[in-house]
Amino acid sequence: MRTVIILLSAMMCFSQSNPDFNSYFVDETMRIDYFHIGDANSEMFTIDKVYRYGIWAGSLTNLIDNLNNGKYYHKIYDAASGKLIYSKGYDTFFGEYASSSDGIAGIKKSYHESAIIPFPGNKIIFAIEKRDESNQMNEIFRTEIDPSDIYIIKDKVVDSGVEIFK
Numbered sequence: 020m021r022t023v024i025i026l027l028s029a030m031m032c033f034s035q036s037n038p039d040f041n042s043y044f045v046d047e048t049m050r051i052d053y054f055h056i057g058d059a060n061s062e063m064f065t066i067d068k069v070y071r072y073g074i075w076a077g078s079l080t081n082l083i084d085n086l087n088n089g090k091y092y093h094k095i096y097d098a099a100s101g102k103l104i105y106s107k108g109y110d111t112f113f114g115e116y117a118s119s120s121d122g123i124a125g126i127k128k129s130y131h132e133s134a135i136i137p138f139p140g141n142k143i144i145f146a147i148e149k150r151d152e153s154n155q156m157n158e159i160f161r162t163e164i165d166p167s168d169i170y171i172i173k174d175k176v177v178d179s180g181v182e183i184f185k
Contacts (some may be wrong), residue, residue: 026087040079040137043097043104047070047138047173050162051145059122060175062113064147064160066108069167071173075137082106082137090114090150093134098142098163105136139166 050070056063082105084092089108097104113130117121134145147160 032125032183036083037080037084038102038104040082041051042142044075044137045140046075048075049136049164049166050139051134051136052057053132053134054129055132056127057113058127059117059124061126062117062129062149062159066162069164069168069171071138071171077135077137084108092148092156093136094146094148095136095139096144096146097139098144101144104139104143107134123158140162141166 026123048071050072052067052069054065054067056065067137083103084106086108089110091111091114093105093107093109094103095105096102111130111132113128113132116128118128121128142163142165143185145164148156149159150156
């Protein structure tokens with residue numbers, strides 16, 4: 020019985036933290052390409068391009084990643100309210116490089132990375148957090164993205180071998 024109560028409590032905790040998909044997103048995908056630059060002692064980010072693709076292939080209900088995995092997190096906030104509406108933990112090749120002899124020697128390198136998120140209906144804040152030595156997440160990058168920006172690339176998938184299923 021105790022196990023059932025613990026499981027139900029955990030499920031309620033996870034479900035309460037997830038926003039309603041349709042309140043913040045449309046059924047499409049946004050890909051945010053950026054450069055992750057640095058060495059063992061410093062790192063910086065710069066946005067490369069933003070893309071708009073077809074349907075969102077991820078979960079419509081589990082939008083907040085509560086698993087606490089990975090050295091980094093992509094976090095998406097609604098720009099108007101500041102509410103966290105999407106997050107995903109991950110690791111990077113940059114993190115591996117930073118611990119290499121070249122990274123420790125201060126040789127800076129650039130890695131191209133991407134964040135795949137549901138396409139927002141309104142302006143968002145795209146933030147990146149990094150885990151520190153005491154296992155706490157700290158924001159290290161933040162920028163606003165307007166989904167109506169004319170510079171968002173709207174390429175269609177033009178591969179006759181690709182079939183999309185709803």
